Amino acid sequence: MELMKELSLAPGVSGSEEEIVNIITRELKDVADKIETDSMGNVIATKKGQKKAPTVMLAAHMDEIxxxxxxxxxxxxxxxxxxxxxxxxxxxxxxxxxxxxxxxxxxxxxxxxxxxxxxxxxxxxxxxxxxxxxxxxxxxxxxxxxxxxxxxxxxxNSIFAEYPNNRVMGKALDNRVGCYVMMEVLKRVDTRATVYGVGTVQEEVGLKGAKTVSFKLNPDLAFALDVTLSGDHPGIKKDEAPVVMGEGPAVILADASGRGILTQDSVKNLLIKAGDENDIPYQLEVSDGGTTDGTAIHLTREGIPTGVVSVPTRYIHTPVSVCSMDDVENTIRLITEAINSL
CATH class of the missing domain: 2.40.30.40 (Peptidase M42, domain 2)
Structure with missing residues (x-):
């Protein structure tokens, strides 16, 4: 919980993500074989796999509004x-x-x-x-x-508070939650694949860091790790935002009415299989609203198979967002098992 608190309270407006880079570097220095920061400011932690094995990129944007x-x-x-x-x-x-x-x-x-x-x-x-x-x-x-x-x-300015039912409240949960997930997956994953844990910059102003880092790494598979709207509070109709807090991560099938990502069946099935076979709860989401780094990644070079997995979060883009750490844990488990199954 202390790491989540530190990530939430650290400043990192788009274009000034250095403090988040420092946290990620510190947390992964004994996990990754190599850590580097590119000219855009993206931080890349590489956990090397076997030769000729697949390469997988985990992308979580570090910036906040x-x-x-x-x-x-x-x-x-x-x-x-x-x-x-x-x-x-x-x-x-x-x-x-x-x-x-x-x-x-x-x-x-x-x-x-x-x-x-x-x-x-x-x-x-x-x-x-x-x-x-x-x-x-x-x-x-x-x-x-x-x-x-x-x-x-x-x-x-905001506080970080621990709520009942293993929930937390704070600023910048979009997307320090994704950064937390990315780091924990890199710590836990046990695979023959090479895994890149990437903290991307300037997502909130045009998916900029994801565009350049995915071109550089050109992975065989990518996952964008983010948050999504939780529709379980007053003022939202069930059909407007059916994903809710406490029922697991959202596997995004489409966002921005398809102008963003339309997830390939191979990636969707990989995530669903990982959830079903390991008794990990998950939700499926088709969104009319915004998009994520996944949109930029999957259109890079000749196209990169990309999935988006998001933690349901209330009051996104405010200083008082709320999410469930149980959902965060299940997101980590889902991504880890999907990668381990490659």
């Missing part, structure tokens, strides 16, 4: 832009940390026009992020520029 300093006004308030998919309404009155490139991290709070001076029409509208700002306590622009610079990354 966040913000970036865009402008500093004359009164020292920070104007920001979003990095990754963020719902404007979740930003209001959040506390944040600006990871300053000129000094220590700076704590701020997201503010906007107060309701006391808004019209009735304004009160009924969601405030857009472009109408918000960050207050860091600076008295003017000159003082603020000594604390932060344009381009500094910003993360949301």
């Amino acid at each position: 966040g913000l970036m300093v865009k402008y500093i006004d004359d009164n020292g308030f920070i104007i920001f832009t979003t990095i990754g998919g963020i719902n404007d309404q979740m930003l209001m009155n959040q506390t944040v940390t600006i990871h300053s490139t000129v000094g220590e991290p700076v704590v701020g709070v997201i503010g906007s026009k107060p309701p006391h001076v808004t019209s009735p029409e304004e009160r009924n509208k969601i405030v857009k992020y472009k109408d918000m700002f960050i207050d860091i306590g600076a008295k003017d622009k000159e003082e603020a520029e000594k604390m932060v610079k344009i381009g500094d990354k910003i993360t949301f």
Whole structure:
């Protein structure tokens, strides 16, 4: 649990994943035969297998959604832009940390026009992020520029909490959960195949790291490890998100209505067989929504057979996501058994 907590609380907005790289390197230094970081920032841990055996890549993106300093006004308030998919309404009155490139991290709070001076029409509208700002306590622009610079990354402040029923709550579970799964599989897997454990960069802004690292490694088989929407709370219809927490990982058959990945039968059957033969619970998902690194990987070079296995998670893309560590464990088991069966 301590490793999951460390991964959740560590900062790693897209393009600034170095702290996650350090954690993965530390955790796998006695497991992998080789660890390297490529020019994009992807970290690659290689566990060598036998000659002429298959090669398998496990890809988990390290980055989280966040913000970036865009402008500093004359009164020292920070104007920001979003990095990754963020719902404007979740930003209001959040506390944040600006990871300053000129000094220590700076704590701020997201503010906007107060309701006391808004019209009735304004009160009924969601405030857009472009109408918000960050207050860091600076008295003017000159003082603020000594604390932060344009381009500094910003993360949301959150706690990590252990819930009943072996559940956890924290920020960036999308996709530090996948990073945790990737590392644990690499520790446990016992196969003749060569296995690459990869932490990818910039997934939230275009699947960028996955594109370059899959071209470099060109594996025979790949698994993208991520999280998926858990539809087991108020406000969601069962048919909108049938995957639920506590019933095992989701084996993705299609995402983004097929604009993302359409999983090949050979990969789907490999995962289903691993679950059925080892009494590992799993769920099947067909999604209309977003996509994962798997989309970029399976279109690389001449095509790479790719599966996506995701942990059901509530409140994705907020600082307060919730998932089940039982689902995380069963995801590790499912991937491990699938690879061992090759």
